[in-house]
């Protein structure tokens with residue numbers, strides 16, 4: 001058993017920050033790996049891990065940024081479906097990863113993805129671990145010049161289709177969870193606020209204000 005294996009499950013799940021703070025950097029990655037294997041369930045909602053959706057390894061190492069994000073940026077993935085199942089959420093995450101690999105990204109560009117059925121999956125490797133820690137972010141690949149912030153992508157083409165209620169509820173929860181974890185003020189933008197893109201689609205973009213309000217009511 002290695003050093004991290006000797007830690008109790010409780011210490012691993014609850015103590016990632018403590019481990020880093022204690023300066024035991026050598027075992028940080030081992031602990032990280034273990035956390036990634038665990039599905040987390042807070043306030044009765046679950047974030048599906050990369051292992052569960054069958055993520056491929058990143059093509060290059062993922063860089064960590066040693067500060068908190070200052071906002072969340074919302075996207076849509078443009079992959080449409082009428083399948084709202086968990087199985088589809090997993091397949092969609094693989095689809096996004098393959099598409100991003102095809103554009104020479106090192107890994108999924110987004111930190112988290114929310115399926116049409118409202119299932120939340122981890123996008124870029126270590127995003128869940130960093131969220132739990134509340135101190136750092138992974139360098140993502142979703143918005144040029146803003147990749148030190150959290151990118152959340154909704155499945156679908158939200159220029160054509162509306163945000164489904166299940167998706168909306170998951171988005172509100174995940175945003176609130178993120179702002180609470182990092183203990184920062186609620187600040188949410190759409191991808192088009194920074195780049196010449198239709199993303200996150202008109203149906204999502206027109207709901208940015210209600211989204212901020214709903215999230216502020218939850219933090």
Ligand SMILES: [Zn+2]
Pocket residue numbers: 074075076142191197199200
């Ligand atoms: Zn986008």
